[in-house]
Amino acid sequence: MDDENDRLAALERYDVLDTPPEEAFDRITRLTRQIFDVSISTVTLIDGHRQWYKSRQGVDVAETDLSQSLCQIAVVNGEPLIVEDALVHPTVHNHPAVIEGLKLRFYAGMPLRTPHGHVIGTLCAADTVPRTFSKRDQGILADLAQFVVSELELRTLAMTDALTGALSRRAFREEAARAIGLARRHGTDLSVMMIDLDHFKRVNDTYGHRFGDRLLVEVISTLKANARHSDIIGRLGGEEFAIILHQSSAAAALDVAEKLRSAVARLRIEHVDGPVGATISVGVAGLDRTTLDIDTLLERADAALYVAKSDGRNRCIRWESPAQPIPADVRRRVLKGGRIAFNGGRSTMDCTVRTLSETGAGLDFISTADVPDRFKLLIMADEFSRICRVRVRGDRRIEVDFG
Known part of the structure; x- marks a missing residue:
């Protein structure tokens, strides 16, 4: 099995966990179910405590714990798991997924192997009745699994986040590195904001992920409408965003952050239960002689963001001093x-x-x-x-x- 840290780092690189369904992946699971005439097909990703389905056909739940996961066996072994009749299979005959839950009798799981060799999940075909699965079938499933990995790779190359239109994490980092180089060459100011949408998980839990996506889109639209045309907005994670401010000192960037915070606080999105608002917390850091690279700048802005969240959220905090150590409790x-x-x-x-x-x-x-x-x-x-x-x-x- 892969070193678990390396495997999970490979999974994190794709920034795909807990994202909404996407047609590119649903198309593959639909094809898998049709080609093999099975009732179930999933694109399954394995993190530390669960199997989570990026796409699922014939399964109601979006995730299960690892005790219910046949896919985990394929990930651990790094090899295809083919079970034509689970009740007589020596490895899985008493597995919870066989004797409880879905009560699977047939399972074919093909590892999703990244270009660097890490297995992050499976593409699987499954059914509640026994089936045969030939070498030719395994070859077809392997090709479909490769389509899944190729689609994940394409997501990392995308310049913009599909949901919000902000720069992707990779594109933002490239643009930030370029901006730092230009600022140093010309001796101009540059600052970065780290922005977190407050209590976003609570919104998803209360109103659902679809509404949560609407809220993200509206917040980013508000940020864009109130930022300068030269400011560059990127989505770094689920509800985490960052902004590069060209020719802005940390003090000036803090003023901009307050403007953005106030604009988001006025935002209201209609829901059947009534209007829903949002707030953001912001950390600001400016480029100086001690800034080694974009990682240093983002780390300082993130430390300031942590203080903003710890102080009650819905506020903006500036990284004060390059000599000030990053607090031990900054996550x-x-x-x-x-x-x-x-x-x-x-x-x-x-x-x-x-x-x-x-x-x-x-x-x-x-x-x-x-x-x-x-x-x-x-x-x-x-x-x-x-x-x-x-x-x-x-x-x-x-x-x-x-x-």
Whole structure:
């Protein structure tokens, strides 16, 4: 099996987890179901605690925990898993996906292998009745799986985010590096904003992902309408955006940030339950002689953003001093497989570590209902172990402090 950190880093590169359905992937699962005359086909991605379906045909739920996942077996082994009759298959005859849930009898899972060799998930064909699956069928499924990977690769090359029209993460970083080079060459100011849409997960949980997408589009439209034409907006993650401000000092950028924050705070989007508003938190950092590269600048803006969120959100904070160390509790975005242990180590649950600092972490679960207030967090690939105390609890994510 791949080194788990490298495998999850390869998955994170595509920035695809928890994104809406896309026709390019749905077309492949429809074809898979039609070609092999099966009732189920999915594009399945595996993170630290779940299998999540980028596309699904014949399956109602969007994700399951790993205990329900036949796809996980193919990912772990890095090889196709072909099960013509699950009830007599030596490996999966007593698997939960066979004896419970979907009660699968046939399963063919083809690994989704990236150009660098990391297996991030599967394209699978499945059914509730036994089927034969020839070598020719396996070749066809392998070609379809390669189409999935090619589509994921194309997404990374796209210059703009398909939903919001902002620059993609890759395009933004390239543009930011170019802007820094020009600012240094000509001795001009340059600043960067990091922007987070406050409580966006709560919006998705309350109103649904479709409405959440509408909110993102409206917020970005508002930012564009109130920014200068020369300012460059990029989408770095789900609800995280950044803006490059040419020829703007950090002080001037902070004024712009306040203008953008006020504009978003006035935004109202109609919903059947009534108008829904939004707020943003903003961190600002300016280019100076100690700025090594775009990563340094974004890290400082992110540290200021963390302070804005910690101070109550819906506010703008400027990175004050290049000599000021980044606080130990500033969380960096990660994607790591984790496990929590409690009841004296007798009980465990898989999780995905999404943010991490020296003092705490943000953890994703299928459900947090059975997660205790105190437990030990293990990140096996890093030989990492910390005692944790739950600070904030949501339905699927918790924030913890160490110690």
